[in-house]
Amino acid sequence: xxxxxxAAQEIIRQVDILAGRIGAVNKSIFDKxxxxxxxxxxxxxxxxxxxxxGFSVKAPVAGLDTAFVAVHKGSGKGPTVALLAEYDALPGIxxxxxxxxxxxxxxxxxxxxxxxxPRHPGTLMVIGxxxxxxxxxxxxxxxxxxxxxxxxxxxxxxxxxxxxxxRMFAVTELTFTFTGKAAHAAAFxxxxxxxxxxxxLFYNAVSALRQQLKEEARVHGIFTHGGDAPNIIPERxxxxxxxxxxxxxxxxxxxxxxxxxxxxxxxxxxxxxxIEQRGHTYEPFYPNRAMGRMFLEHMGAVGIxxxxxxxxxxxxxxxxxxxxxxxxxxxxxxxAGGKEDINHSRAFLKAVMSKKAAQNALAMTKAMALTVHSLxxxxxxxxxxxxxxxxxx
Ligand SMILES: [Zn+2]
Numbered sequence: 001x002x003x004x005x006x007a008a009q010e011i012i013r014q015v016d017i018l019a020g021r022i023g024a025v026n027k028s029i030f031d032k033x034x035x036x037x038x039x040x041x042x043x044x045x046x047x048x049x050x051x052x053x054g055f056s057v058k059a060p061v062a063g064l065d066t067a068f069v070a071v072h073k074g075s076g077k078g079p080t081v082a083l084l085a086e087y088d089a090l091p092g093i094x095x096x097x098x099x100x101x102x103x104x105x106x107x108x109x110x111x112x113x114x115x116x117x118p119r120h121p122g123t124l125m126v127i128g129x130x131x132x133x134x135x136x137x138x139x140x141x142x143x144x145x146x147x148x149x150x151x152x153x154x155x156x157x158x159x160x161x162x163x164x165x166x167r168m169f170a171v172t173e174l175t176f177t178f179t180g181k182a183a184h185a186a187a188f189x190x191x192x193x194x195x196x197x198x199x200x201l202f203y204n205a206v207s208a209l210r211q212q213l214k215e216e217a218r219v220h221g222i223f224t225h226g227g228d229a230p231n232i233i234p235e236r237x238x239x240x241x242x243x244x245x246x247x248x249x250x251x252x253x254x255x256x257x258x259x260x261x262x263x264x265x266x267x268x269x270x271x272x273x274x275i276e277q278r279g280h281t282y283e284p285f286y287p288n289r290a291m292g293r294m295f296l297e298h299m300g301a302v303g304i305x306x307x308x309x310x311x312x313x314x315x316x317x318x319x320x321x322x323x324x325x326x327x328x329x330x331x332x333x334x335x336a337g338g339k340e341d342i343n344h345s346r347a348f349l350k351a352v353m354s355k356k357a358a359q360n361a362l363a364m365t366k367a368m369a370l371t372v373h374s375l376x377x378x379x380x381x382x383x384x385x386x387x388x389x390x391x392x393x
Contacts, residue, residue, distance in 0.1 A: 003374050010116035011373055012302065015108055015366045022108040022365065023358055025049065029100035030353060033089030036135040039066040042087035043128055046070075046103055050126055053111045054118075059128075062144035067137065068128040069146070072114050078122025079382050081375045082147070083110050083368065084155035084320070086132045096349040097133065098158035098336055101361050105156050108362075109369035113376075120376045125150065129319075136280030138319035142326055152291060152328045152375050152385055155320060156364045158357060159333035160342045161307045164299070165292040166333065168285035169218065169244035170251045171317035173278040176202060176262050180271045182228075182235035192233025193270045196226055199237035201265035202273075206241075209257055216246040216312060217254045244317060246284055285321035286392060287311075288328040290384040291371065295332055298370040304363035307335070316343075328389040332368075334360045 015022075029042045043059065043066040050070040051057045059068035085106035086099040110126045127146065131137035141147065178199050183192030206219055213219070221241030227234030243258055245251035259275060266273035296306060323329050337351025351357055374381055 003370070003378060007117045007373065008370055011112050011369045012366050014112035014115045015362060015369060018108050018111055019362055022104045022362065025107050026100045026104035027353070029087055029103055030095045033094035035091050036088055036131040036133060037064070037066055039087050039130050042103060043068055043130065046085060046087070046107060046126070046128055049107055050110065053114055055110070055114065055126065062141040062146045064130055064137065064140060066128070066130040067141060067146070070110070070126040072124045074118070074120035074122055074124065074376070076121050078120070078376055079151040080123040080125060080149050081372050082125040082127045082150045082153040083372060084153055085126055085128045086155070087128070088131050088133050088135070090133055090344060093344070093346070094349060095352055096345060097343050098348065098352040098357070099132065101158045101336070101352060101357065102155060105361050105365045105368065108365045109372065112365070112369045113373055117373060120373065122376045124372065124376065127153070132319055134279065136282070136319050139280040139282070139322050142322055147323065147326060150327055151382065152288070153323060154291065154330045154368055154372060156368050157331060157333045158336035158352060158361065160335060160337065160339050160348070161309055161314070162304065162334045162360065163309045164295050164306050164330070164332040165287045165289060165311055166309070166315055166331070167246055167287065167311050168315050168321050169246055169317045170248065170282060170284040170321060171242055171244045172255065172281040174241050174243065174258070175276045175278055176239045176241065177274040177276070178202070178237045178266055178269070178271045179274070180233065180235050180269065183233045185231045185233050189233060193235070194233050195237040195269070195271050196234040198265045198269035198271040198273065199223060199226065199239055201268050202239065202262050205261035205265055206258060209261055213254065214250065217250065218242070218244040219254065219258055246312060248284060251284065280319070282317045282319050283321040283325045285318060285331060286324045288330050288385055288388060290381070290388045291328060291330040291375070292332070294374050294381060295330060295367055295371045298367040298374070299363070301370070302363050302366040304334070304360060304367065328385045332364065334364045336360065
Protein backbone atom coordinates (compact mmCIF):
# COMPACT_ATOMS: atom_id res chain seq x y z
CA UNK A 1 0.00 0.00 0.00
CA UNK A 2 1.50 3.34 -0.99
CA UNK A 3 0.63 6.84 0.00
CA UNK A 4 -2.85 8.15 -0.79
CA UNK A 5 -2.18 10.38 -3.83
CA UNK A 6 -5.02 12.79 -3.20
CA ALA A 7 -3.97 13.25 0.43
CA ALA A 8 -0.42 13.96 -0.76
CA GLN A 9 -1.66 16.54 -3.27
CA GLU A 10 -3.77 18.18 -0.58
CA ILE A 11 -0.80 18.33 1.83
CA ILE A 12 1.27 20.11 -0.82
CA ARG A 13 -1.60 22.52 -1.50
CA GLN A 14 -2.00 23.27 2.21
CA VAL A 15 1.71 24.03 2.62
CA ASP A 16 1.39 26.55 -0.23
CA ILE A 17 -1.65 28.10 1.46
CA LEU A 18 0.33 28.29 4.72
CA ALA A 19 3.40 29.93 3.11
CA GLY A 20 2.55 33.38 4.49
CA ARG A 21 2.06 32.10 8.03
CA ILE A 22 5.20 29.98 7.92
CA GLY A 23 7.10 33.13 6.88
CA ALA A 24 5.43 35.15 9.64
CA VAL A 25 6.33 32.62 12.34
CA ASN A 26 9.95 32.63 11.11
CA LYS A 27 10.07 36.44 11.13
CA SER A 28 8.45 36.84 14.56
CA ILE A 29 10.91 34.44 16.20
CA PHE A 30 13.85 35.80 14.19
CA ASP A 31 13.05 39.37 15.30
CA LYS A 32 12.97 38.40 18.98
CA UNK A 33 15.98 36.13 19.51
CA UNK A 34 15.97 34.24 22.82
CA UNK A 35 18.84 32.07 23.98
CA UNK A 36 19.02 28.73 25.78
CA UNK A 37 15.94 28.11 28.04
CA UNK A 38 14.77 31.75 27.70
CA UNK A 39 12.56 31.04 24.66
CA UNK A 40 9.28 32.15 26.25
CA UNK A 41 8.08 34.19 23.27
CA UNK A 42 8.88 31.57 20.62
CA UNK A 43 7.42 28.73 22.66
CA UNK A 44 4.27 30.77 23.42
CA UNK A 45 3.81 31.68 19.77
CA UNK A 46 4.06 28.07 18.58
CA UNK A 47 1.72 26.86 21.30
CA UNK A 48 -0.85 29.47 20.30
CA UNK A 49 -0.56 28.77 16.55
CA UNK A 50 -0.83 25.00 16.99
CA UNK A 51 -3.72 25.22 19.43
CA UNK A 52 -5.56 27.39 16.88
CA UNK A 53 -5.06 24.58 14.33
CA GLY A 54 -6.69 21.96 16.54
CA PHE A 55 -3.70 20.48 18.32
CA SER A 56 -3.97 19.82 22.05
CA VAL A 57 -0.98 21.52 23.55
CA LYS A 58 0.78 20.63 26.76
CA ALA A 59 3.43 22.77 28.47
CA PRO A 60 5.72 22.84 30.32
CA VAL A 61 7.23 19.47 29.49
CA ALA A 62 9.96 17.60 31.40
CA GLY A 63 10.11 20.45 33.89
CA LEU A 64 11.22 22.86 31.16
CA ASP A 65 9.14 26.04 30.83
CA THR A 66 10.03 26.53 27.19
CA ALA A 67 9.37 22.97 26.02
CA PHE A 68 5.96 21.87 24.73
CA VAL A 69 4.14 18.99 23.13
CA ALA A 70 1.30 19.48 20.64
CA VAL A 71 -0.74 16.38 19.80
CA HIS A 72 -3.26 15.49 17.12
CA LYS A 73 -4.83 12.08 17.38
CA GLY A 74 -6.11 10.78 14.09
CA SER A 75 -8.68 8.03 13.68
CA GLY A 76 -7.70 4.58 14.74
CA LYS A 77 -4.50 2.85 15.68
CA GLY A 78 -1.15 3.67 14.20
CA PRO A 79 2.30 4.96 15.00
CA THR A 80 3.25 8.19 16.75
CA VAL A 81 5.37 10.48 14.61
CA ALA A 82 6.91 13.68 15.95
CA LEU A 83 8.05 16.81 14.17
CA LEU A 84 10.65 18.59 16.26
CA ALA A 85 10.82 22.36 16.67
CA GLU A 86 13.93 24.16 17.88
CA TYR A 87 13.74 27.91 18.46
CA ASP A 88 16.71 29.04 20.53
CA ALA A 89 19.05 31.75 19.25
CA LEU A 90 22.81 32.20 19.69
CA PRO A 91 24.17 34.67 22.25
CA GLY A 92 25.07 38.01 20.66
CA ILE A 93 24.41 37.17 17.01
CA UNK A 94 20.74 36.11 17.22
CA UNK A 95 19.23 33.55 14.84
CA UNK A 96 22.45 32.85 12.95
CA UNK A 97 21.68 29.12 13.09
CA UNK A 98 18.20 29.65 11.66
CA UNK A 99 16.24 27.88 14.40
CA UNK A 100 13.41 30.35 13.73
CA UNK A 101 12.98 28.51 10.42
CA UNK A 102 13.02 25.12 12.13
CA UNK A 103 10.10 26.24 14.30
CA UNK A 104 8.20 27.71 11.35
CA UNK A 105 8.62 24.64 9.13
CA UNK A 106 7.59 22.23 11.90
CA UNK A 107 4.46 24.32 12.45
CA UNK A 108 3.78 24.41 8.69
CA UNK A 109 4.23 20.69 8.06
CA UNK A 110 2.15 19.62 11.07
CA UNK A 111 -0.64 22.05 10.21
CA UNK A 112 -0.72 20.96 6.57
CA UNK A 113 -1.10 17.29 7.56
CA UNK A 114 -3.73 18.15 10.17
CA UNK A 115 -5.75 20.11 7.60
CA UNK A 116 -5.27 17.78 4.62
CA UNK A 117 -5.60 14.42 6.38
CA PRO A 118 -7.33 14.93 9.74
CA ARG A 119 -8.34 11.26 9.88
CA HIS A 120 -4.79 9.93 9.50
CA PRO A 121 -4.07 6.82 11.56
CA GLY A 122 -1.93 7.13 14.66
CA THR A 123 -0.74 10.27 16.40
CA LEU A 124 0.86 13.36 14.96
CA MET A 125 3.01 15.40 17.33
CA VAL A 126 5.01 18.59 17.37
CA ILE A 127 7.58 18.58 20.16
CA GLY A 128 9.16 21.90 21.08
CA UNK A 129 12.74 21.27 22.16
CA UNK A 130 14.52 24.28 23.69
CA UNK A 131 18.21 25.02 24.13
CA UNK A 132 19.93 23.09 21.36
CA UNK A 133 22.86 25.54 21.37
CA UNK A 134 24.69 24.19 24.38
CA UNK A 135 21.82 23.64 26.81
CA UNK A 136 21.03 20.05 25.81
CA UNK A 137 17.24 20.49 25.84
CA UNK A 138 16.64 17.15 24.14
CA UNK A 139 19.02 15.38 26.53
CA UNK A 140 16.98 16.58 29.51
CA UNK A 141 13.70 15.75 27.77
CA UNK A 142 14.88 12.22 26.96
CA UNK A 143 15.88 11.70 30.59
CA UNK A 144 12.40 12.79 31.71
CA UNK A 145 10.65 10.46 29.25
CA UNK A 146 9.26 13.20 26.98
CA UNK A 147 9.77 11.05 23.86
CA UNK A 148 8.27 7.88 25.29
CA UNK A 149 5.90 6.27 22.81
CA UNK A 150 7.28 8.22 19.84
CA UNK A 151 8.04 5.85 16.95
CA UNK A 152 9.96 8.25 14.72
CA UNK A 153 11.07 11.88 14.79
CA UNK A 154 12.08 14.38 12.12
CA UNK A 155 13.37 17.92 11.93
CA UNK A 156 14.67 20.03 9.02
CA UNK A 157 17.53 22.46 9.61
CA UNK A 158 18.68 25.35 7.39
CA UNK A 159 22.32 25.08 6.36
CA UNK A 160 24.73 26.04 3.56
CA UNK A 161 23.70 22.98 1.53
CA UNK A 162 20.83 20.63 0.92
CA UNK A 163 21.52 17.13 2.23
CA UNK A 164 19.07 14.60 3.60
CA UNK A 165 21.30 11.92 5.07
CA UNK A 166 24.19 13.12 7.23
CA ARG A 167 25.92 11.99 10.37
CA MET A 168 27.00 14.22 13.25
CA PHE A 169 29.80 14.10 15.77
CA ALA A 170 29.41 13.11 19.38
CA VAL A 171 30.83 15.90 21.51
CA THR A 172 31.84 16.39 25.10
CA GLU A 173 33.22 19.43 26.89
CA LEU A 174 36.12 18.99 29.28
CA THR A 175 37.97 21.42 31.54
CA PHE A 176 41.53 20.77 32.64
CA THR A 177 42.75 22.58 35.75
CA PHE A 178 46.50 22.33 36.31
CA THR A 179 47.69 23.23 39.80
CA GLY A 180 51.30 24.03 40.64
CA LYS A 181 52.87 26.30 43.23
CA ALA A 182 53.30 30.08 43.12
CA ALA A 183 56.72 31.61 43.74
CA HIS A 184 58.64 34.81 42.93
CA ALA A 185 59.62 34.31 39.30
CA ALA A 186 62.98 36.11 39.68
CA ALA A 187 64.11 35.48 43.25
CA PHE A 188 62.84 31.92 43.84
CA UNK A 189 61.76 30.32 40.54
CA UNK A 190 63.11 26.97 41.76
CA UNK A 191 60.62 27.05 44.63
CA UNK A 192 57.66 27.22 42.24
CA UNK A 193 55.82 24.57 40.24
CA UNK A 194 54.75 25.99 36.89
CA UNK A 195 51.17 25.11 35.96
CA UNK A 196 51.47 27.07 32.70
CA UNK A 197 54.25 24.72 31.59
CA UNK A 198 51.86 21.83 32.16
CA UNK A 199 49.16 23.63 30.14
CA UNK A 200 51.51 24.38 27.23
CA LEU A 201 52.81 20.80 27.23
CA PHE A 202 49.22 19.56 27.22
CA TYR A 203 48.30 21.81 24.30
CA ASN A 204 51.32 20.57 22.35
CA ALA A 205 50.66 16.94 23.27
CA VAL A 206 47.12 17.26 21.86
CA SER A 207 48.56 18.87 18.71
CA ALA A 208 50.88 15.88 18.30
CA LEU A 209 48.05 13.46 19.02
CA ARG A 210 46.02 14.95 16.15
CA GLN A 211 48.32 13.32 13.62
CA GLN A 212 47.43 9.92 15.04
CA LEU A 213 43.69 10.52 15.07
CA LYS A 214 41.29 9.18 12.50
CA GLU A 215 39.75 11.72 10.15
CA GLU A 216 36.49 11.29 12.02
CA ALA A 217 37.60 12.93 15.27
CA ARG A 218 38.14 16.54 16.36
CA VAL A 219 39.88 17.95 19.43
CA HIS A 220 39.96 21.70 19.94
CA GLY A 221 40.43 23.95 22.92
CA ILE A 222 41.56 27.18 24.53
CA PHE A 223 43.29 28.52 27.61
CA THR A 224 40.77 30.24 29.85
CA HIS A 225 43.22 31.06 32.65
CA GLY A 226 46.95 31.26 32.03
CA GLY A 227 48.34 32.66 35.28
CA ASP A 228 48.04 35.86 37.26
CA ALA A 229 51.16 37.96 36.66
CA PRO A 230 54.45 37.50 34.81
CA ASN A 231 56.43 37.81 38.04
CA ILE A 232 54.59 34.93 39.71
CA ILE A 233 55.22 31.33 38.70
CA PRO A 234 51.67 30.39 37.53
CA GLU A 235 50.03 28.18 40.09
CA ARG A 236 46.69 27.65 38.35
CA UNK A 237 45.98 27.18 34.65
CA UNK A 238 42.58 26.29 33.23
CA UNK A 239 41.88 24.95 29.75
CA UNK A 240 38.61 24.23 28.06
CA UNK A 241 38.40 21.58 25.32
CA UNK A 242 35.85 19.87 23.09
CA UNK A 243 36.39 16.28 22.00
CA UNK A 244 34.34 14.98 19.06
CA UNK A 245 34.09 11.72 17.13
CA UNK A 246 31.62 10.03 14.81
CA UNK A 247 31.56 6.66 16.46
CA UNK A 248 30.67 6.00 20.11
CA UNK A 249 33.54 3.57 20.77
CA UNK A 250 36.16 5.76 19.09
CA UNK A 251 34.79 8.77 20.95
CA UNK A 252 35.61 7.09 24.27
CA UNK A 253 39.06 6.16 22.98
CA UNK A 254 39.89 9.76 21.99
CA UNK A 255 38.70 11.09 25.37
CA UNK A 256 41.07 8.58 26.97
CA UNK A 257 43.98 9.71 24.77
CA UNK A 258 43.36 13.39 25.54
CA UNK A 259 43.18 12.53 29.24
CA UNK A 260 46.56 10.76 28.96
CA UNK A 261 48.02 13.89 27.32
CA UNK A 262 46.86 15.97 30.29
CA UNK A 263 48.18 13.51 32.85
CA UNK A 264 51.52 13.25 31.04
CA UNK A 265 51.85 17.04 30.83
CA UNK A 266 51.03 17.43 34.52
CA UNK A 267 53.61 14.80 35.46
CA UNK A 268 56.28 16.46 33.32
CA UNK A 269 55.75 19.81 35.06
CA UNK A 270 55.27 18.29 38.51
CA UNK A 271 51.68 19.59 38.71
CA UNK A 272 48.34 18.12 39.56
CA UNK A 273 45.54 18.05 37.02
CA UNK A 274 41.82 17.94 37.64
CA ILE A 275 39.65 16.89 34.69
CA GLU A 276 35.96 17.75 34.71
CA GLN A 277 33.21 17.13 32.23
CA ARG A 278 30.97 20.15 31.64
CA GLY A 279 27.39 20.26 30.47
CA HIS A 280 25.87 17.42 28.46
CA THR A 281 27.54 14.94 26.19
CA TYR A 282 25.91 14.97 22.76
CA GLU A 283 25.82 11.49 21.25
CA PRO A 284 26.69 10.84 17.59
CA PHE A 285 23.75 11.36 15.22
CA TYR A 286 22.76 8.27 13.25
CA PRO A 287 20.37 9.16 10.43
CA ASN A 288 17.63 6.65 9.70
CA ARG A 289 18.28 5.83 6.06
CA ALA A 290 14.88 4.27 5.38
CA MET A 291 13.30 7.55 6.44
CA GLY A 292 15.92 9.39 4.41
CA ARG A 293 15.16 7.47 1.23
CA MET A 294 11.45 8.23 1.62
CA PHE A 295 12.26 11.90 2.21
CA LEU A 296 14.43 12.00 -0.94
CA GLU A 297 11.60 10.49 -2.95
CA HIS A 298 9.20 13.18 -1.74
CA MET A 299 11.81 15.88 -2.43
CA GLY A 300 11.86 14.72 -6.03
CA ALA A 301 8.09 15.13 -6.20
CA VAL A 302 8.19 18.72 -4.91
CA GLY A 303 11.19 19.75 -7.00
CA ILE A 304 14.13 20.23 -4.65
CA UNK A 305 17.43 18.40 -5.06
CA UNK A 306 19.95 16.98 -2.62
CA UNK A 307 23.36 18.63 -3.26
CA UNK A 308 25.12 15.28 -2.96
CA UNK A 309 27.55 16.01 -0.11
CA UNK A 310 29.10 13.04 1.69
CA UNK A 311 27.50 11.99 4.97
CA UNK A 312 30.35 13.17 7.19
CA UNK A 313 31.40 16.27 5.23
CA UNK A 314 31.10 19.67 6.97
CA UNK A 315 29.28 18.38 10.04
CA UNK A 316 28.85 19.51 13.63
CA UNK A 317 27.11 18.10 16.68
CA UNK A 318 23.60 18.39 18.08
CA UNK A 319 21.47 17.11 20.93
CA UNK A 320 19.35 15.38 18.27
CA UNK A 321 22.23 12.88 18.25
CA UNK A 322 21.03 11.63 21.65
CA UNK A 323 17.50 11.24 20.29
CA UNK A 324 18.78 9.25 17.30
CA UNK A 325 20.15 6.71 19.80
CA UNK A 326 16.66 6.35 21.31
CA UNK A 327 14.41 6.15 18.24
CA UNK A 328 14.53 6.43 14.43
CA UNK A 329 15.37 10.05 13.63
CA UNK A 330 16.04 12.10 10.50
CA UNK A 331 17.61 15.56 10.33
CA UNK A 332 17.72 16.78 6.72
CA UNK A 333 19.31 20.15 6.03
CA UNK A 334 18.65 22.61 3.24
CA UNK A 335 20.44 25.60 1.77
CA ALA A 336 19.34 28.95 3.17
CA GLY A 337 21.89 30.91 1.13
CA GLY A 338 25.06 30.03 -0.80
CA LYS A 339 27.72 27.41 0.01
CA GLU A 340 29.84 30.05 1.78
CA ASP A 341 26.98 31.22 3.98
CA ILE A 342 27.80 28.93 6.88
CA ASN A 343 25.81 28.53 10.10
CA HIS A 344 26.70 30.78 13.05
CA SER A 345 27.99 33.57 10.76
CA ARG A 346 26.70 37.08 9.92
CA ALA A 347 26.17 35.91 6.34
CA PHE A 348 23.92 33.09 7.54
CA LEU A 349 21.93 35.51 9.70
CA LYS A 350 21.10 37.39 6.49
CA ALA A 351 20.42 34.17 4.57
CA VAL A 352 17.80 33.01 7.11
CA MET A 353 15.51 35.85 6.01
CA SER A 354 16.32 35.56 2.29
CA LYS A 355 13.99 34.65 -0.55
CA LYS A 356 16.02 31.54 -1.30
CA ALA A 357 15.65 30.34 2.30
CA ALA A 358 11.90 30.92 2.16
CA GLN A 359 11.59 28.97 -1.11
CA ASN A 360 13.73 26.03 0.01
CA ALA A 361 12.06 25.97 3.43
CA LEU A 362 8.67 25.68 1.75
CA ALA A 363 9.77 22.83 -0.53
CA MET A 364 11.38 21.02 2.40
CA THR A 365 8.27 21.56 4.54
CA LYS A 366 6.31 19.75 1.83
CA ALA A 367 8.82 16.89 1.71
CA MET A 368 8.77 16.65 5.53
CA ALA A 369 4.97 16.70 5.72
CA LEU A 370 4.73 14.02 3.01
CA THR A 371 7.33 11.89 4.79
CA VAL A 372 5.49 12.15 8.11
CA HIS A 373 2.23 11.30 6.36
CA SER A 374 3.92 8.28 4.76
CA LEU A 375 5.18 7.17 8.17
CA UNK A 376 1.67 7.45 9.61
CA UNK A 377 -0.12 5.72 6.75
CA UNK A 378 2.32 3.14 5.31
CA UNK A 379 2.92 0.34 7.83
CA UNK A 380 5.58 -1.31 5.62
CA UNK A 381 7.61 1.90 5.65
CA UNK A 382 7.42 2.17 9.44
CA UNK A 383 8.43 -1.48 9.69
CA UNK A 384 11.53 -0.82 7.53
CA UNK A 385 12.39 2.25 9.61
CA UNK A 386 12.14 0.27 12.84
CA UNK A 387 14.03 -2.72 11.50
CA UNK A 388 16.92 -0.50 10.44
CA UNK A 389 16.94 1.17 13.86
CA UNK A 390 17.04 -2.19 15.62
CA UNK A 391 19.83 -3.47 13.36
CA UNK A 392 22.09 -0.46 13.78
CA UNK A 393 22.06 -0.47 17.60
ZN1 LIG B 1 21.30 24.71 14.79
